[in-house]
Amino acid sequence: MKRALFFSLCTILLPLQAPAQNRQKQAEVKIQRTSLTKDQEIELGRQAAAGVEKQMEVLKNQELEAWLNRVGQQLARTPQANAYPYYFRLVNEDSINAFALPGGPMFVHTGLIKAADNEAEVVGVLAHEMSHVALRHSAAQIGKQQTWGTLFGVLGAAAGALTGGTNGCGALCQVAETGIGLGGTTVLMKFSRGFERDADLNGARMMAAAGYDPIQLAKFFEKLEAQAGAANEPKGLQMWLSSHPTSGSRVQYVSEDIRYYAKSSYNSSTGNFARVKQLVARIPPPKPKPAALLQAKQGNPRGGLPQDFADYQAAGFSIGYPSGWQAGQAQAGGSVYLTPQGGVTKSASGVELILGAMVDYYQPANGGVALDATTSELLQSLEKGDANLRAERSSRTEVGRKPALLTRVSTRTSLQNEPNQTIFLYTVAREAGLWYVVFAAPASRVNEYEPLFRTMAQTIQFPD
Ligand SMILES: [Zn+2]
Incomplete structure (x- = not known):
């Protein structure tokens, strides 16, 4: 209490x-x-x-x-x-x-x-x-x-x-x-x-x-x-x-x-x-900041979502997710997680995604955001931080009616019995940075979850 x-x-x-x-x-x-x-x-x-x-x-x-x-x-x-x-x-x-x-x-x-x-x-x-x-x-x-x-x-x-x-x-x-x-x-x-x-x-x-x-x-x-x-x-x-x-x-x-x-x-x-x-x-209007864009805002769930879906609406995007899942941030201003029970574990560096989705923005080291170049930069930085990470070639797609890249990635988690993980990374160029969503599942369950991940990707909308 x-x-x-x-x-x-x-x-x-x-x-x-x-x-x-x-x-x-x-x-x-x-x-x-x-x-x-x-x-x-x-x-x-x-x-x-x-x-x-x-x-x-x-x-x-x-x-x-x-x-x-x-x-x-x-x-x-x-x-x-x-x-x-x-x-x-x-x-x-x-x-x-x-x-x-x-x-x-x-x-x-x-x-x-x-x-x-x-x-x-x-x-x-x-x-x-x-x-x-x-x-x-x-x-x-x-x-x-x-x-x-x-x-x-x-x-x-x-x-x-x-x-x-x-x-x-x-x-x-x-x-x-x-x-x-x-x-x-x-x-x-x-x-x-x-x-x-x-x-x-x-x-x-x-x-x-x-x-x-x-x-x-x-x-x-x-x-x-x-x-x-x-x-x-x-x-x-x-x-x-x-x-x-x-x-x-x-x-x-x-x-x-x-x-x-x-x-x-x-x-x-x-x-x-x-x-x-x-x-x-004289001060120009503020630029949007990722931490503010990730924050949930109040609003009624959008119409047209699949049955039994809840809606995570933030200032910078909306995404639907199964209503039995949990949606939230591990810390104020941090990544948004949408996961089933047990989909995240606590790790030394904060929270580790095991199964489910995670949304965040990546800010390029310098210069503006460009879909191809900034996605490559993001993948390189991920590879640098994770020796097990392997990214396949990206393919073009659309997310929320914006040009997007989809990259399939494999890596390993800290999960003892099933460490191999498959990730679907969608990236979209936005003013505040490279917006991305990661859908992750243990490799052996990826066939089970891929259709759900695709459905969730289809629910993504941006306000502009
Ligand atoms: Zn007062």
Whole structure:
């Protein structure tokens, strides 16, 4: 039972910055306590951040990075930040969002910069998100969120709690049904109203301690709330608002809190925000990343699939598979496996495919993707990594109405009684890389499975 293994809640009080005589009047902000140690929290966040970076385009722009780091670290140094090792990344994504992972990795969408009119508004969002970390809201939520284990199978393994559990999440974590993507949409957590209020108050105190006008935090949230439903509603706003629900006026309760602050004038600003907005406006749209394209998305199964087939629908492709099989990724952003029970085993390097299908993208060492040349390169790299691997000559075919190559490959698996394996490799040139699906079966059963593999290949579709 996941929940029993995880965290019981209790609370301790955050030190207040108000003068002593007012202490009983100022709202209390609580740090949630979980059985997760701070080190575990940091490790979970580190692994989750690696998953995010695989799926999203982290911007490499010295000027923007320097600006974000400067404003972020100003906040990180305040007592309200609770001494986590925060760091800040700007991601090329047009929706309104910023999210902080347990332990301190923080990702800011370019869409947030575009929606803000001044630096303090962005700082307010950072302070609010960092407060969710500082107050350990994410860590406290982990035990309550079923989605955490499916989003981050790797994290579950790190926590020693989720693999092999009653949810069937063994070597593979079921992701096909949940369809929750990191790519530009979710902040991972839906916080309670109580957590929201605490993040607002702690964030306002954090802003004030860093010299920024704390009311900007509440005003910006309310400004965004006011834009909901408007014709020019910013992209991703509904998702953002639903993950940060509020009861009552943020401006009102933050204003009440500010009355207790010792300081009343706030002058912090890098003075570079106009320039930052200019730079952000010039950034070209993000290129699709394989890890995002592999991620399952929600959708009804397509019509026209063979009877008793389920559908794995990802951003970059769809493929049907026998409904009794398991579909999922062994780790966030990794290959998609579609296998019957026992079709994969755990190996030293992760997961080994014994029987079934695996989908992924191969990115050529340099230059663009060309079907023939990149397929050859893929086969060479496979041969280099597997001394037993023999590839036959490729033949031309079509997959999802795209030109494709089919290559029959033989190799050996770690299976003791039946190590010889036959593989059918289909490759298609796509913008994000060479898309491929591997159908694999023990050599002695290949005649039994080849018709099924061909049927599955016929169900493959691409969105464009
Ligand atoms: Zn929030």
